[in-house]
Amino acid sequence: MELRGRVAVVTGASMGIGRAIGTPLARKGAHVVGVARGRPDLERFLEEARAFSPQSSVFPADVADPEAVTGLFEAIHDRYARRGRIVNVVSGAGRSPLGREGAYCASKAAITAFSESISYELEPFGVQVQVLYPGYVPGTRMAEEAARAPDLPATGRASPTDRPIAMIQDVASFLRYFGGGLPDRG
Ligand SMILES: NC(=O)c1ccc[n+]([C@@H]2O[C@H](COP(=O)([O-])OP(=O)(O)OC[C@H]3O[C@@H](n4cnc5c(N)ncnc54)[C@H](OP(=O)(O)O)[C@@H]3O)[C@@H](O)[C@H]2O)c1
Numbered sequence: 001m002e003l004r005g006r007v008a009v010v011t012g013a014s015m016g017i018g019r020a021i022g023t024p025l026a027r028k029g030a031h032v033v034g035v036a037r038g039r040p041d042l043e044r045f046l047e048e049a050r051a052f053s054p055q056s057s058v059f060p061a062d063v064a065d066p067e068a069v070t071g072l073f074e075a076i077h078d079r080y081a082r083r084g085r086i087v088n089v090v091s092g093a094g095r096s097p098l099g100r101e102g103a104y105c106a107s108k109a110a111i112t113a114f115s116e117s118i119s120y121e122l123e124p125f126g127v128q129v130q131v132l133y134p135g136y137v138p139g140t141r142m143a144e145e146a147a148r149a150p151d152l153p154a155t156g157r158a159s160p161t162d163r164p165i166a167m168i169q170d171v172a173s174f175l176r177y178f179g180g181g182l183p184d185r186g
Contacts, residue, residue: 004029014041
């Protein structure tokens with residue numbers, strides 16, 4: 001899949017799954033725009049990304065702040081791209097809820113419905129929307145926290161440690177499936 005010169009906006013790029021997705025995108029030559037709130041980790045990500053893709057950049061922003069998100073996409077639109085593909089990282093918990101994680105599971109199910117809804121809205125503009133449902137990803141803070149609370153699932157399903165559904169490399173390999181829709185530099 002040719003990613004050279006294409007643009008990838010990765011929210012949460014400073015650590016965990018976002019970083020595991022952002023760095024390989026840069027390695028394949030995409031211009032990665034990394035987004036997170038904390039600058040130090042974001043700067044470390046930028047250094048890593050620019051080693052492969054010098055036009056990569058970072059944008060410190062809180063994605064829960066509507067003004068910040070508007071500013072982010074205006075800046076991205078001006079600098080890079082006009083249309084493309086949205087991939088929302090949801091969670092297996094949005095489809096198979098875990099006990100005692102009601103708010104998390106409900107928020108993940110909501111992202112699925114939201115993604116489907118905007119997919120209809122954005123289709124006329126050539127923007128596709130897709131969702132990814134990872135299980136616990138070993139090596140991330142979330143999986144480590146879950147492993148420290150072995151009774152967390154409370155559903156009889158596999159514990160976080162005995163059956164990871166996705167390894168971080170598996171999540172990064174989503175590129176093979178989704179990378180084709182990244183926009184050219186516009
Ligand atoms: N890890 C797993 O096992 C797993 C499994 C299934 C699904 N997921 C989902 O995958 C996503 C990423 O998980 P992760 O484990 O990689 O998380 P993580 O290691 O905690 O990383 C979260 C990233 O998002 C950024 N972030 C958090 N809140 C933000 C905000 N309001 N605005 C902008 N950036 C923000 C963080 O940086 P700052 O804090 O500096 O902003 C960081 O870069 C989450 O939606 C999670 O629910 C994770």
